[in-house]
Amino acid sequence: MLRQFLEFSIIGIASGGMYVLSALGFVIIFKATRIFNFAMGEMMMLPAFIFLWAMATVGLHWVLALMVAILGGIVIVLILERVVMRRMIGRPVVVLVMVTLGAGSVMRGIAGLIWGHEIVTLPNFIPRDPIFLGDILIPGKLAWSFLAAAVVAGGFVAYYRFSRAGIAIRATASDLVTAEVLGVNVRWVYTLAWMLAGVLAAVAGILAASVNGVSPQLGFVALNVLAVIMLAGMTSVFGVLVAGLFIGWLETIVGAYLSAAWQSFLPYVIVLLVMMVKPSGLFGEERVERI
Amino acid sequence: MTDLTVENLSVVYGQAIAALDDVTMTVSEGRMTALMGANGAGKSTVLKAISGVLEFERGRISTGRVTFGGQQLNDIPVHRRSRMGVAHVREGRHILSNMTVEENLDVAGFAAPPRSKAETARIADRIYGYFPVLGERRRGTAGYLSGGEQQMLAIGRAIAAEPRVMLVDEASLGLAPMIAEQIFEILGRINADTGLTILIVEQNVGLALRYAEYVYVLENGRVALEGTRDTIGTREEISARYLGGDTTLTEMA
Numbered sequence: 098m099l100r101q102f103l104e105f106s107i108i109g110i111a112s113g114g115m116y117v118l119s120a121l122g123f124v125i126i127f128k129a130t131r132i133f134n135f136a137m138g139e140m141m142m143l144p145a146f147i148f149l150w151a152m153a154t155v156g157l158h159w160v161l162a163l164m165v166a167i168l169g170g171i172v173i174v175l176i177l178e179r180v181v182m183r184r185m186i187g188r189p190v191v192v193l194v195m196v197t198l199g200a201g202s203v204m205r206g207i208a209g210l211i212w213g214h215e216i217v218t219l220p221n222f223i224p225r226d227p228i229f230l231g232d233i234l235i236p237g238k239l240a241w242s243f244l245a246a247a248v249v250a251g252g253f254v255a256y257y258r259f260s261r262a263g264i265a266i267r268a269t270a271s272d273l274v275t276a277e278v279l280g281v282n283v284r285w286v287y288t289l290a291w292m293l294a295g296v297l298a299a300v301a302g303i304l305a306a307s308v309n310g311v312s313p314q315l316g317f318v319a320l321n322v323l324a325v326i327m328l329a330g331m332t333s334v335f336g337v338l339v340a341g342l343f344i345g346w347l348e349t350i351v352g353a354y355l356s357a358a359w360q361s362f363l364p365y366v367i368v369l370l371v372m373m374v375k376p377s378g379l380f381g382e383e384r385v386e387r388i
Numbered sequence: 389m390t391d392l393t394v395e396n397l398s399v400v401y402g403q404a405i406a407a408l409d410d411v412t413m414t415v416s417e418g419r420m421t422a423l424m425g426a427n428g429a430g431k432s433t434v435l436k437a438i439s440g441v442l443e444f445e446r447g448r449i450s451t452g453r454v455t456f457g458g459q460q461l462n463d464i465p466v467h468r469r470s471r472m473g474v475a476h477v478r479e480g481r482h483i484l485s486n487m488t489v490e491e492n493l494d495v496a497g498f499a500a501p502p503r504s505k506a507e508t509a510r511i512a513d514r515i516y517g518y519f520p521v522l523g524e525r526r527r528g529t530a531g532y533l534s535g536g537e538q539q540m541l542a543i544g545r546a547i548a549a550e551p552r553v554m555l556v557d558e559a560s561l562g563l564a565p566m567i568a569e570q571i572f573e574i575l576g577r578i579n580a581d582t583g584l585t586i587l588i589v590e591q592n593v594g595l596a597l598r599y600a601e602y603v604y605v606l607e608n609g610r611v612a613l614e615g616t617r618d619t620i621g622t623r624e625e626i627s628a629r630y631l632g633g634d635t636t637l638t639e640m641a
Contacts, residue, residue: 261497268495271484274444278478280470280499280549 104233105353106346111239112308113345114246115318118301120325120337121253122294128270128332129290132182133190135197138316139204140177140295141302144170145219145311146212148303152220159222167299173204174295178288186287201316208313216312223307242304249300250338253293257334262289270332321348324368330381340379391417392438392474392553392585397452399433399442407433407447409609415553418583420576422590422600426631429606431589432479435555438587439476440466456553470499473552479561479589481542485531489522492530492545499549515544518574536567543571547578553585560592568592572599593623593631605630 119137126134134140148166151157157165177200185196228240257263268276269286277283302311305318325344329336344364352360371379392415399408408430415421423431436442438454443466454461461469470476475496484492493512497503503511516523519540525533530541539559546554556575560568576599579586590596596603603620605613607630613620620626 264491264494265498267487267491268484271486272482274441274466275478275482275484276495277444277466278439278441278470278476278482279495279545280467280497281495282465282467 100233102350104235105349107230107233107235108239109346109349110342111235111243111345112349113342114243114250115301115304116322116325116345117250117338117341118246118297118304119319119322120329120341121250121334122297122301123319123322123326124329124332124334124337125257125266125290125297126294129266130182130186130287132185132193132197133331134294135194136177136201136204137294137298137322138319139201139208140170140174140298140316141305141319142311142313142315143173143204143208143302144299145302145306145315146208148306149212149217149219149311152222159220162222163303166303167296170295170299170302171292174291174298175288178291182291183284183287205313205316212313214313216310218310219303219307238308242307245300246304249297253297254334254338256293266290321364324364326378327368328371328378330378333378333380336378336380391415392456392587393454394434394438395453395455397434397437397454398450399430399437399447400450401445401447407609408437410452411606411609411611412452413604413611413614415585415587416602417585418579419602420579420586420588420600421602421604422588422596423604423606424590424593424596424626424630425606425612427591430609431606432557433609434606435476435478435557435587435589438469438555439474440464440469441476441478467498470549470551473550475499475546475549475551475554477542477546477554477556477559479557481535481538483530483533483538483541483545485529487530488527489530489533489541490526492541493548496545496548499551511548511550515547518547518578519544536563536571539563539567539571540574543575547584551584553587556586556588558589558591560590560595568595575599591631593626597623597626 119141122140123134123137126132144166147169148162151162151165152159181196181200185193223238223241225237227237228235257266265276265281265286266289268279268281269283273283302315306315321344325337325340328344329340347364347367348360351363394411394413397408397411398406400406411430411434423434425431433447436445436447437449438461440461442448449462456472456474484495490512493515494508497508516526521537522541522544525537530538533541543556543559559571559575563571572595575586575588578584588596588600597617600617602616603614604611605626612630
């Protein structure tokens with residue numbers, strides 16, 4: 098009984114790894130540019146298709162295919178940022194939301210035109226042999242995916258926290274005019290934030306596709322990520338790490354002990370309750386101000 | 389010559405509101421210059437036109453030019469001006485409140501060529517020398533500093549960029565007289581020690597006249613008076629004539 102619960106818990110936390118990656122992508126763009134990017138799911142989906150194409154059609158080794166997919170993801174994001182989003186900075190929030198939703202639809206449409214609308218399974222590239230922690234069994238695919246997500250998320254957090262570029266992003270997030278006055282090229286920070294989100298989304302998309310296959314609808318998985326971001330607070334990198342794993346865990350536990358029907362909405366009930374008590378999310382930065 | 393000059397400068401906000409009208413002034417290298425005037429006279433706008441911050445406030449230079457060290461700044465983006473050595477301590481301090489004191493100083497490093505760790509530490513120590521309280525709280529969140537400490541951090545952060553000219557907007561605003569005096573005393577020391585060119589906007593006439601060698605007084609967007617501290621007149625005369633006779637601005641002589 099306890100062993101089963103632990104097994105479900107570990108599986109749940111592991112599946113939260115993908116949430117963490119895409120939620121980090123949301124948060125980094127929001128922090129740097131104040132744009133809430135509803136095209137995040139499509140930024141996951143397109144690189145997953147590119148990965149599939151590079152591996153299955155071109156015949157590349159999965160490592161090379163992964164690099165091609167990440168590069169492709171970055172190029173797509175740069176086009177989106179340079180052509181569309183940069184012109185939108187400072188516009189009303191509702192306009193930004195509509196523009197990212199629109200961009201997402203266009204990206205889904207293009208993917209459908211090129212690759213069709215069926216769910217396609219990725220070739221196997223992640224070892225499937227189960228891994229045992231003591232006598233607890235974790236499916237191999239999930240364990241390796243989680244490890245990959247942990248490495249990428251860890252690298253991102255270290256970069257954000259300690260690099261010179263990370264300081265520039267944090268300064269811009271705090272006060273963009275001040276950052277610019279202090280010598281930070283804020284336009285470069287915007288581009289960098291989008292590119293980082295592009296890399297996070299590409300890895301998250303490929304991990305999601307490796308478990309559930311890829312179709313133009315893959316991006317809808319990012320909607321679950323909204324729960325993670327709301328729970329974490331829109332601006333908290335640390336909060337996203339905790340909330341992503343928690344929502345992954347909660348979904349799996351609810352799915353295992355209640356039913357899939359509960360699984361689809363119970364996390365949102367929790368999020369709503371948290372938001373009622375603490376509107377800035379559990380870890381959201383409340384502005385520190387002393388008058 | 390790295391004089392800072394403003395020539396025939398007119399600035400409008402939005403499409404219509406004229407804030408400056410044909411302002412010409414020179415901030416000589418190595419000198420502390422003060423810019424005074426009543427509320428709305430256009431003092432802050434002069435600083436914003438120099439640093440470029442106008443562009444973030446829907447303002448633009450309609451005629452005239454700003455030059456620094458012989459180079460025209462008008463069309464240069466704000467971050468590049470700061471890399472050329474123009475530091476702007478804006479009114480309201482604008483510290484990065486969720487970051488630590490140390491990180492606030494680190495951000496200013498973007499305005500300077502890349503530095504080694506030792507170099508960064510040396511510059512931070514120099515700033516902590518001027519403002520010991522910042523050194524004591526270097527790992528503390530900047531948002532929890534007191535108003536005076538935040539003003540010190542804003543000035544210290546500008547110095548961390550090792551600028552060639554520093555613009556300081558209303559450094560004494562909202563501070564206890566003793567703290568304001570202390571901040572001006574340190575500005576004077578920095579100017580004397582390093583020869584850093586400083587342009588201050590200040591409503592406290594007594595303070596400004598004590599520390600600045602040269603003074604400009606703005607009235608309705610135009611230069612109404614200029615001169616050295618010794619020739620420009622007493623603080624009472626300046627207050628009565630240009631600042632609406634508000635003696636509270638002069639009481640801490």
